[in-house]
Amino acid sequence: MDLEYGPQYDNFRAEVINFVKENENTKLTGPARSESRVAWQQKLIDHGYFARSIPKEYGGYGGDMDIIKLRIIAEEFAKSPIPKPAGGQGIQMLVPTLLSLGTEEQKQKYIKPTLRGEILWCQGYSEPNSGSDLASLQTKAELDGDEWVINGQKIWTSTAHLSQMCFILVRTEPDAPKHQGISYLLMPMDAEGIDRRPIKQMTGDSDFNELFLTDVRIPAENIVGKRGEGWKVANATLGHERGSLADPNVTQNRLNSLIDLMKSETIDGQRVIDKPIFRDRLLSIQGRLMAQQSNALRILSSQINEDQDANLSKSIVKLQGTELRHELEGLAIDAMGELGTLYEDSPHLRDEGAWQMTYMYFLGLIIGGGTNQIQKNIISERALGMPKEPKIQGA
Amino acid sequence: MYFGLSEEQKSLEENIQRFLSDNASLDIIKAVANGDEDKAKEVHKGIIELGLSGLIVPEEYGGLELNMLFATVVSAALGSGTAPVPFAGSYIMSPMAINLAGNAEQKNNWLPKIAGGEVQVGVGISEYVGAREDAGIEFTNGKVSGRSLFVIDGKGADAYILANKSGELYLIDSNNSGIEVVELTTVDKTRTSIELILNDVDAEFLEGSKDKAIIEKVLDAGRLMLAADTVGAAQVMLDKSVAYSLERKQFGRLIGSFQAVKHMCAEMAADLEPCHSMIWHAAHCQDNVPEEARLMACQTKAHISEVGKQVSKTATEVHGGMGFTDELGLHYWFKRIGLNRQLLGSPELVREEAGKLQGFDQ
Numbered sequence: 153m154d155l156e157y158g159p160q161y162d163n164f165r166a167e168v169i170n171f172v173k174e175n176e177n178t179k180l181t182g183p184a185r186s187e188s189r190v191a192w193q194q195k196l197i198d199h200g201y202f203a204r205s206i207p208k209e210y211g212g213y214g215g216d217m218d219i220i221k222l223r224i225i226a227e228e229f230a231k232s233p234i235p236k237p238a239g240g241q242g243i244q245m246l247v248p249t250l251l252s253l254g255t256e257e258q259k260q261k262y263i264k265p266t267l268r269g270e271i272l273w274c275q276g277y278s279e280p281n282s283g284s285d286l287a288s289l290q291t292k293a294e295l296d297g298d299e300w301v302i303n304g305q306k307i308w309t310s311t312a313h314l315s316q317m318c319f320i321l322v323r324t325e326p327d328a329p330k331h332q333g334i335s336y337l338l339m340p341m342d343a344e345g346i347d348r349r350p351i352k353q354m355t356g357d358s359d360f361n362e363l364f365l366t367d368v369r370i371p372a373e374n375i376v377g378k379r380g381e382g383w384k385v386a387n388a389t390l391g392h393e394r395g396s397l398a399d400p401n402v403t404q405n406r407l408n409s410l411i412d413l414m415k416s417e418t419i420d421g422q423r424v425i426d427k428p429i430f431r432d433r434l435l436s437i438q439g440r441l442m443a444q445q446s447n448a449l450r451i452l453s454s455q456i457n458e459d460q461d462a463n464l465s466k467s468i469v470k471l472q473g474t475e476l477r478h479e480l481e482g483l484a485i486d487a488m489g490e491l492g493t494l495y496e497d498s499p500h501l502r503d504e505g506a507w508q509m510t511y512m513y514f515l516g517l518i519i520g521g522g523t524n525q526i527q528k529n530i531i532s533e534r535a536l537g538m539p540k541e542p543k544i545q546g547a
Numbered sequence: 548m549y550f551g552l553s554e555e556q557k558s559l560e561e562n563i564q565r566f567l568s569d570n571a572s573l574d575i576i577k578a579v580a581n582g583d584e585d586k587a588k589e590v591h592k593g594i595i596e597l598g599l600s601g602l603i604v605p606e607e608y609g610g611l612e613l614n615m616l617f618a619t620v621v622s623a624a625l626g627s628g629t630a631p632v633p634f635a636g637s638y639i640m641s642p643m644a645i646n647l648a649g650n651a652e653q654k655n656n657w658l659p660k661i662a663g664g665e666v667q668v669g670v671g672i673s674e675y676v677g678a679r680e681d682a683g684i685e686f687t688n689g690k691v692s693g694r695s696l697f698v699i700d701g702k703g704a705d706a707y708i709l710a711n712k713s714g715e716l717y718l719i720d721s722n723n724s725g726i727e728v729v730e731l732t733t734v735d736k737t738r739t740s741i742e743l744i745l746n747d748v749d750a751e752f753l754e755g756s757k758d759k760a761i762i763e764k765v766l767d768a769g770r771l772m773l774a775a776d777t778v779g780a781a782q783v784m785l786d787k788s789v790a791y792s793l794e795r796k797q798f799g800r801l802i803g804s805f806q807a808v809k810h811m812c813a814e815m816a817a818d819l820e821p822c823h824s825m826i827w828h829a830a831h832c833q834d835n836v837p838e839e840a841r842l843m844a845c846q847t848k849a850h851i852s853e854v855g856k857q858v859s860k861t862a863t864e865v866h867g868g869m870g871f872t873d874e875l876g877l878h879y880w881f882k883r884i885g886l887n888r889q890l891l892g893s894p895e896l897v898r899e900e901a902g903k904l905q906g907f908d909q
Contacts, residue, residue, distance in 0.1 A: 153549065153550065153551065153552075153553070153616055153827060153831045154548060154549045154550075155548060155550065155831065155835075155836075156548065157548055158548070220548060411907075415907075425907050426907075426908075428899075431898075431899075431902050431907060432895060432898055432899075434902075435846070435849070435898040435901050435902055436849075436850075436853070436894075436898065438846060438901070439846040439847075439849050439850035439853070439898070439901075440850060442825060442843065442846050442847070442850065443821035443822060443824070443825040443850055443854075444821055445828075446821060446824035446825040446827070446828040447820065447821035447824045447825075449550040449824060449828065450550050450551060450823075450824040452548070452550065453548060453549055453550035453551055456548055456549075457549055457551075460549075460551055464816060464820050465820055465821070465824070468816065468817040468820055468821070471813075471817050472817050472818075472821070525806075525810070527813075528806075528809065528810040528813035528814065528817075529806065529809065529810075529813070531813035531816055531817060532809035532810070532812050532813040532816075533809070535816060536789050536809075536812055536813070536816055537789070537793075538789065538792065538793070538803045538804070538808075538809050538812060539793075539801060539803060539804040540804070541804060541805075541806060542800065542804065
């Protein structure tokens, strides 16, 4: 057991600390893709604080894949108000997919502007009748000369209203078994025939959209992997999404805010944190979080030390992390009582309504990215070796 | 950076597990539970031969001088086999107390004998954690009087280490006059438990324990041993559940193919897997990160007790009616986890302490 990163990283950490200090007052203005945001993203790439291990020829920094350096960058950025590198589904899911499975042309064309934040991507996976059973999707694409013609409907498409491109799963081989009939296409969002309708959520926001696709034509070369290999291509990236949904270090920040809240809120003049049952709930949540943080260390260690296996540890992160976060936000609401139900711009509102917003938002994340019931199927089948449900004839 | 067990730690774990599967089969556990003390003594002798009695004793007193991480590995392995042996009190807490708080003579008298498996020293600090029935001991003029409940590994012990309410520790030879030993019968018959009633008994003060840090260290160590024991036991309950679900058929299918059963197993795994990391991390903090050690020990004991309770219930349910039988014997693990949960503070009590440690009262 050795939790030190080693003295060989001291210089690197000092460099990062220095950069963070010099740039901590950077303020980014304007919407996504604005000049100042792109310039900041490029500056981070130039210093190797973003896109670190992505080759230079594709717009990355071209550094070594050193997990500890990535960790040090994340730790030092987290301590400061410095603007963080942009994220999103293009960066988290599309770029890793293209790097491992894209053609040389696709890598040249898309990775650099995606990293710089000039192209935003949305993910066209779920359909009204294909949620947990994603592989049953019916949106189809047919080759007509040198173009794919896409028809169908997608749902839960995050940030479709902001995106220039969509990586989309479509059925191209209707006669093949369902997992072998899917292809992974890259669809420009300004193509003719795309109708976007925002979905208003329980939070009041509209992060998601429905996409209605009618005779949308895109170039034939906009396919990643071969025809019928789309399921394999998509599965290469779903893991990236799940790991990022419930980072225990973010939950730790929320726990700290919750402790502050319970010290400042009072009932009949008594601090909430001094009420034994409230305090016990808080401490139970802290105990669960500490277990998840230890689990995260094991995962980190398995990325550094190739002989370590942490498959089960990884497969439980989304399930455990989203449930814990939902409960944590819910305890804050209980600690505030009636005040905890205030929303939008109400008088007496605490923390701009963030507790209610996040409480509901994490219920969304318990469902999204593969519902937590699907997560339990994955854990029991892939990690514990239990059998799949028998197939029902015709399904 | 390497977070996990070393090759040496893994092989120690495997050695103990192999020893237990060869020498402490379920039949032997059942015999011990039904009062066969000779069988218990044989298993006890075996773990002494493996070196476990000298695990943390310094080399200069004939021990292996290993750290808390090794100790939790051993405790988890003993828990996985519901080993009917003394360990947490006699071979971790008591040598630690004597080594940290005893004078040269006390160390010379006791540590080599503990390491060699010649003596067993029980530990009674329940009253420091939270006295029941107004029990407790008082020390005046070299004599101890009072009562101590749930003295860990106290049955058949050669000496006892007891704490008063302020956490000062006293060493008492079990041959001294004025000691009445009352055997307590808990649900967990793989381990023993006693109450001591003391009337003007000669006692030696462990001088170093004037510093409260000593009892805190001993308490942390004890709690981690109990938590590790629970992790080991709970992992076996999960493994047995998965194995059973892949044998048992109903409605023409393995019950392990039903989502209801799969989800029960997935939930157990999701709750339990981080507990392995947590116990290693907590032990590592005891060894190397003193500023985080106490909070981590409290939260580890509390959290693992909660997970253990849930896993032991769910695993029993997966086994259906068989889970409830003595024949299958799953209840030995269930009861082991049940006793670990209460010893040295139930989760609510330990969390209360964790809150104070973080200054929540301020």
